[in-house]
Amino acid sequence: MLAGMTTNVVFGLLRLAILSAALTAANGEIADYDIAATNTYVWIGQGLLGFVLLWGNNELAERVRSGDVVVDLYRPWHLQGALLAQDIGRGGYAFLTRLAPPAVFGMLLFPFQFPENPVRWPLFLLSATIALVISFGVRFLVEISAFWLLDNRGLYGFWNVSSGLLCGLTVPISFFPEWARDALWMSPFPALLQAPIDVFLGHGNVGKLLLYQVFWAAVILAIGHFALQRAVRKVVVQGG
Amino acid sequence: MIEVRELRREFKVATSKGLRRNYKTVTAVDDVTFAVAAGEAVGYVGPNGAGKSTTIKMLTGILVPTSGHLRVSGVDPSKQRRDLAKRIGVVFGQRSQLWWDLPLGDSFDLLKSIYRVSAQDYKARLDECVELLGLQELLITPVRQLSLGQRMRGEITAALLHAPELLVLDEPTIGLDLESKERLREFLADINTRRGTTLLLTTHDLDDIERLCPRLMVIDHGRVLADGPLDELRAEVTPERELVIDLREPGPAPDVPGVTAVRSEANGLRHHLTFRRAETSAAQLITQVVRQVEVHDLAVVEPEIDDVVRKLYQRQVQQDAHR
Numbered sequence: 001m002l003a004g005m006t007t008n009v010v011f012g013l014l015r016l017a018i019l020s021a022a023l024t025a026a027n028g029e030i031a032d033y034d035i036a037a038t039n040t041y042v043w044i045g046q047g048l049l050g051f052v053l054l055w056g057n058n059e060l061a062e063r064v065r066s067g068d069v070v071v072d073l074y075r076p077w078h079l080q081g082a083l084l085a086q087d088i089g090r091g092g093y094a095f096l097t098r099l100a101p102p103a104v105f106g107m108l109l110f111p112f113q114f115p116e117n118p119v120r121w122p123l124f125l126l127s128a129t130i131a132l133v134i135s136f137g138v139r140f141l142v143e144i145s146a147f148w149l150l151d152n153r154g155l156y157g158f159w160n161v162s163s164g165l166l167c168g169l170t171v172p173i174s175f176f177p178e179w180a181r182d183a184l185w186m187s188p189f190p191a192l193l194q195a196p197i198d199v200f201l202g203h204g205n206v207g208k209l210l211l212y213q214v215f216w217a218a219v220i221l222a223i224g225h226f227a228l229q230r231a232v233r234k235v236v237v238q239g240g
Numbered sequence: 241m242i243e244v245r246e247l248r249r250e251f252k253v254a255t256s257k258g259l260r261r262n263y264k265t266v267t268a269v270d271d272v273t274f275a276v277a278a279g280e281a282v283g284y285v286g287p288n289g290a291g292k293s294t295t296i297k298m299l300t301g302i303l304v305p306t307s308g309h310l311r312v313s314g315v316d317p318s319k320q321r322r323d324l325a326k327r328i329g330v331v332f333g334q335r336s337q338l339w340w341d342l343p344l345g346d347s348f349d350l351l352k353s354i355y356r357v358s359a360q361d362y363k364a365r366l367d368e369c370v371e372l373l374g375l376q377e378l379l380i381t382p383v384r385q386l387s388l389g390q391r392m393r394g395e396i397t398a399a400l401l402h403a404p405e406l407l408v409l410d411e412p413t414i415g416l417d418l419e420s421k422e423r424l425r426e427f428l429a430d431i432n433t434r435r436g437t438t439l440l441l442t443t444h445d446l447d448d449i450e451r452l453c454p455r456l457m458v459i460d461h462g463r464v465l466a467d468g469p470l471d472e473l474r475a476e477v478t479p480e481r482e483l484v485i486d487l488r489e490p491g492p493a494p495d496v497p498g499v500t501a502v503r504s505e506a507n508g509l510r511h512h513l514t515f516r517r518a519e520t521s522a523a524q525l526i527t528q529v530v531r532q533v534e535v536h537d538l539a540v541v542e543p544e545i546d547d548v549v550r551k552l553y554q555r556q557v558q559q560d561a562h563r
């Protein structure tokens with residue numbers, strides 16, 4: 001865990017250095033990010049990364065491939081619901097071990113932009129939790145694609161490399177040209193990372209951000225639910 | 241308990257690689273019909289690829305039949321999978337339903353919550369299994385450290401915690417040593433007779449059937465070749481039984497009508513005779529034999545169950561050849 005935390009902090013410092021350099025070149029401000037906002041963006045983002053778990057371990061897909069998924073399927077539970085509950089439980093633990101440490105690190109050592117209105121703290125928590133649910137939903141879809149693809153590692157790898165850019169981890173979404181920005185906010189991806197950060201920073205309308213997140217959480221979970229149903233009806237469970 | 245009519249499952253398999261795939265249809269289960277009543281213990285056997293696991297997957301609702309009628313415990317498995325899961329227990333010999341990194345006891349606790357078993361029932365059932373299967377010391381052991389035989393005992397306990405009316409086992413004794421097998425059989429026989437749990441099991445070890453299952457179903461190429469009490473099947477396909485006699489003094493085999501002397505051993509001290517069970521009873525035969533020779537010891541040998549199954553397969557091959 002300590003090793004993970006160190007890696008996380010090193011990456012945070014790296015991102016901060018790059019973004020600060022860009023900021024200095026642009027006379028201290030890009031879009032609505034000054035140095036304090038950028039710093040906050042980086043460290044909250046580093047924490048959210050592990051909390052929402054942008055990149056899972058593809059374990060379910062491996063179970064689909066090996067056929068072990070039969071064991072999950074014949075239990076008297078809604079598989080997606082059970083796994084979501086499990087992921088939220090993981091989130092509770094990750095809040096302390098993954099989200100808090102880099103955030104506190106950033107707060108203590110760098111200029112930090114704290115929410116002006118204290119109500120933003122619980123709203124941020126809510127937003128982060130919805131982000132976790134959406135992240136779970138996307139990971140679930142990537143994993144159960146194995147029912148059709150058998151080997152989903154291509155898709156899994158593609159998600160791992162592209163999600164950073166799409167979700168606002170690499171640079172804030174507001175750094176993008178307008179057309180890309182608009183397109184991304186039509187997609188669910190910023191809801192995984194950029195939205196909770198915006199709630200924290202007070203960028204944009206909180207109510208709208210939360211509604212946007214809830215909408216995508218519902219859509220993605222529904223797609224997952226029907227996809228699994230279909231997978232089980234149409235697709236063959238492997239192995240003797 | 242189980243009602244199956246003209247159950248069929250086909251698979252599409254690719255016959256060539258590359259861009260232009262050709263597919264052919266494999267019929268894994270081919271219009272199978274059978275019924276299992278509550279409290280029965282049925283053995284489901286057949287060679288590799290016969291369609292046993294495919295049938296079991298359909299019975300447990302994880303594979304949708306291509307066609308046919310299917311009811312298990314009164315429900316349609318693939319449509320009411322969750323309902324069914326509460327009523328039946330499933331053990332796949334080649335897969336684990338335990339949590340690899342957790343101690344065995346914690347896996348059981350989790351299952352208690354998943355199946356919503358009351359604390360009282362849970363304790364009673366777990367204690368019973370722990371005692372009969374000797375799991376006391378294993379409860380605190382992480383599952384990944386258990387031997388295959390120990391894990392199998394854990395798997396069976398896990399499948400019984402919600403007191404299912406039907407227990408389906410796909411190769412439960414695979415890879416176990418003789419003693420572990422015996423222990424498992426004894427336990428399963430016990431829950432079948434005492435609790436009345438219906439058993440359906442597939443196996444390649446026909447001793448499992450001999451010990452556990454009064455009824456045998458033989459399947460090959462997706463079709464049921466035979467279904468009935470083991471004794472009847474034995475009588476049907478191997479009409480001959482064998483009488484082995486040990487004489488006091490070496491001598492020729494006794495000559496009784498309707499009996500063939502197949503071979504003798506130990507310089508004429510031991511003789512193997514075969515007779516048709518429909519024509520001669522063992523008692524009659526023995527009376528006649530002891531009149532002719534002085535017998536030291538004798539035994540009536542039933543054909544091995546493997547022979548029975550082998551004969552059933554051969555019979556099918558011949559029938560297919562005639563068609």
Ligand SMILES: Nc1ncnc2c1ncn2[C@@H]1O[C@H](COP(=O)(O)OP(=O)(O)OP(=O)(O)O)[C@@H](O)[C@H]1O
Binds near residue numbers: 252253291
């Ligand atoms: N997922 C699948 N895709 C294609 N064909 C399959 C699939 N599963 C099973 N089959 C085919 O269906 C047939 C029956 O397989 P099944 O696993 O039911 O056999 P089995 O009786 O359990 O054999 P074994 O004793 O080896 O376990 C085999 O010919 C097998 O190749």
Ligand SMILES: [Mg+2]
Binds near residue numbers: 240292293294410
């Ligand atoms: Mg099998």
